[in-house]
Amino acid sequence: MDKKEAKLRIEKLKKEINRHRYLYHVLDKQEISDAALDSLKHELDQLERKFPEFIAPDSPTQRVGGKPLAEFKKIQHKLPMLSLNDVFLFTEMQDWENRNKKLLPKEIKLDYYAELKMDGLAITLVYKQGIFWKGATRGNGKVGEDVTENLKTIEAIPLQVNLADLPSSLQKKAEEELEVRGEVFMKKTDFDKLNEIQKENEQPEFANPRNAAAGSIRQLDSKITASRKLNFMAYGLVTDLGQKTHQEAHEILQKLGFRAGTKLNQYCPDLSAVEQYHNEVSKKRNSLPFWIDGVVVNINDQKTFERLGVVGKAPRGAIAYKYPAEQATTVVEDIQVQVGRTGALTPVAHLRPVRVAGSTVARATLHNEDEIKRLDVRIGDTVIIQKAGDIIPEVVKALSKLRTGQEKKFNMPVQCPICGSKVVRRKGEVAHYCSNKNCFAVQKEKIYHFVSKKAFDIEGLGPKIIDQLLENNLIKDVSDIFGLNTSDLEPLERFAEKSAANIIEAVEKAKKISLARFIYALGIRHVGEETAIDLANHFRTIGRLQKASFDDLNRIYEIGEVVARSISDFFQDKHSLQLLARLLDQGIKIKEPEVRKKTEASGKTFVITGTLPSLSREEAKTKIREAGGKAASSLSLNTDFLVAGDNPGSKYEKAKKLGVKIISEKELLNLLK
Numbered sequence: 001m002d003k004k005e006a007k008l009r010i011e012k013l014k015k016e017i018n019r020h021r022y023l024y025h026v027l028d029k030q031e032i033s034d035a036a037l038d039s040l041k042h043e044l045d046q047l048e049r050k051f052p053e054f055i056a057p058d059s060p061t062q063r064v065g066g067k068p069l070a071e072f073k074k075i076q077h078k079l080p081m082l083s084l085n086d087v088f089l090f091t092e093m094q095d096w097e098n099r100n101k102k103l104l105p106k107e108i109k110l111d112y113y114a115e116l117k118m119d120g121l122a123i124t125l126v127y128k129q130g131i132f133w134k135g136a137t138r139g140n141g142k143v144g145e146d147v148t149e150n151l152k153t154i155e156a157i158p159l160q161v162n163l164a165d166l167p168s169s170l171q172k173k174a175e176e177e178l179e180v181r182g183e184v185f186m187k188k189t190d191f192d193k194l195n196e197i198q199k200e201n202e203q204p205e206f207a208n209p210r211n212a213a214a215g216s217i218r219q220l221d222s223k224i225t226a227s228r229k230l231n232f233m234a235y236g237l238v239t240d241l242g243q244k245t246h247q248e249a250h251e252i253l254q255k256l257g258f259r260a261g262t263k264l265n266q267y268c269p270d271l272s273a274v275e276q277y278h279n280e281v282s283k284k285r286n287s288l289p290f291w292i293d294g295v296v297v298n299i300n301d302q303k304t305f306e307r308l309g310v311v312g313k314a315p316r317g318a319i320a321y322k323y324p325a326e327q328a329t330t331v332v333e334d335i336q337v338q339v340g341r342t343g344a345l346t347p348v349a350h351l352r353p354v355r356v357a358g359s360t361v362a363r364a365t366l367h368n369e370d371e372i373k374r375l376d377v378r379i380g381d382t383v384i385i386q387k388a389g390d391i392i393p394e395v396v397k398a399l400s401k402l403r404t405g406q407e408k409k410f411n412m413p414v415q416c417p418i419c420g421s422k423v424v425r426r427k428g429e430v431a432h433y434c435s436n437k438n439c440f441a442v443q444k445e446k447i448y449h450f451v452s453k454k455a456f457d458i459e460g461l462g463p464k465i466i467d468q469l470l471e472n473n474l475i476k477d478v479s480d481i482f483g484l485n486t487s488d489l490e491p492l493e494r495f496a497e498k499s500a501a502n503i504i505e506a507v508e509k510a511k512k513i514s515l516a517r518f519i520y521a522l523g524i525r526h527v528g529e530e531t532a533i534d535l536a537n538h539f540r541t542i543g544r545l546q547k548a549s550f551d552d553l554n555r556i557y558e559i560g561e562v563v564a565r566s567i568s569d570f571f572q573d574k575h576s577l578q579l580l581a582r583l584l585d586q587g588i589k590i591k592e593p594e595v596r597k598k599t600e601a602s603g604k605t606f607v608i609t610g611t612l613p614s615l616s617r618e619e620a621k622t623k624i625r626e627a628g629g630k631a632a633s634s635l636s637l638n639t640d641f642l643v644a645g646d647n648p649g650s651k652y653e654k655a656k657k658l659g660v661k662i663i664s665e666k667e668l669l670n671l672l673k
């Protein structure tokens, strides 16, 4: 065969192999046997070895990568890879829709595109000139790991996308750069086979397909990844190729040559159609060849989706509507009480260890006394437990028919199991609390939380050292940490001079803290990391947060009633205020959240009146805050601008009297730029 013939033959083989790959791995159709396809691949490989000048980056032979990597490079995502909030109930779906409606002008009607939520690993793929160029994991959402070589081994990922079906104007754009997102997953049969092989080789088995997929993608040797039979489902088109809806994005993905689930996914004109889809998928779930853990519901209209923006790390316009978690049965060997950071006593069932959803479970929460009564769960009972996401498993049912008569009822202790103080149940609350505010257990948990990574992040100050500090009466609450010196620490057991100095240095460094971390560190009930960030961005100083009323808090979009109540209670409690004062006395410097960009609106106070032409009131307020301005509800001499829409009402006249500058929505948007 001469050079010219070889080139032609290589081209033809490439095309044919790729066609069969697409049929088999994307469309689940098979025209020729595996052996026949392997034979074609073998011929191509031989030819390319002879004529290496004809090896193209999209040749099927390039799927099995070269040498193992020493480590993965980091890749910055052009657009952050977000995660989704989870719900389990239809009422929660309705809440989600209502929250979104509140943020949108009334005339917008919401429709949805619902798709299967693959239980795998999120991946982003970038194509240049139509050829697969780079792929990365989600990582922390902003920076992921470059796993290009491993992704190339996945047959369902095209090495070259099909741009021919796009309108010519968009072809150019897509050639420049095309970014696609989706899920790498493993089929049930491939997962079972993999675990069989692991067992034969005396290697640990994978707990679930998600772990298996994640572990396989993060192999430094792409030959191992290739042996794992991973799969890919696309769900997101990052590049604007004219898609006006999420559904259109899926259709384009399909045209480009991806498996995009278009036959299993569904357009839903309203939420009740979503519910119907969710139910239908639930019935089919076990017969699908892969695992899903729910359905993802997207607001179909792209513009509306973008308009709703992001809260925390999740887009407001999409949500994961999940299925109840997997269950197993086991025996309750004991019920013990734990004292948590809020002082609440939580009964915990100690179980005969059992495997649920791929991991061993030995403890399950019983939440509170009412729950134990409702379940009528007794020590010795056989129970059904279930795991929901990453939350601790819970007991869902006691199987009373299996009782022998030896079972024992559980009673909530009347005294705190840690400090012996009286246990009380507050009016209107289900939880019991230790009445001793300085309860060792309470304090200990609070201090652990206070110095933890997401809070003050004091390096070296772990639970063991905190226990020692408490036992030796060196600290009684978190504020005392900032008064420690090296001579306090050195006498402690197993403490070297150097590590004492290191800790004191870390404590000094931790005195400068962002407002969000500070709020989180306080350990206010129901205030997690994201809520702390929301509060910080909204109030900007601890003083303002402290003065906020229940109504002020409840008005914030992200803050629900229970959370608002908890925050306002915290800041009305004498002990909390004393603690705050002590912390500030110790020289804690709280940094105000950064205003992303300096705008003309920074530091200015705005009041909105009347109906604005394009923004809803909440949208306008959010935009003002994001630009560093303040959005107030009533006019005063401190108001800088009144933003007036149609039918402005009495505020308009008042603003004139006070000499407050009156501007239109258009002028507002200019100020915010």
Ligand SMILES: [Zn+2]
Residues within 6 Å of the ligand: 416, 417, 418, 419, 420, 421, 434, 435, 436, 439, 440, 441, 442
């Ligand atoms: Zn106690």
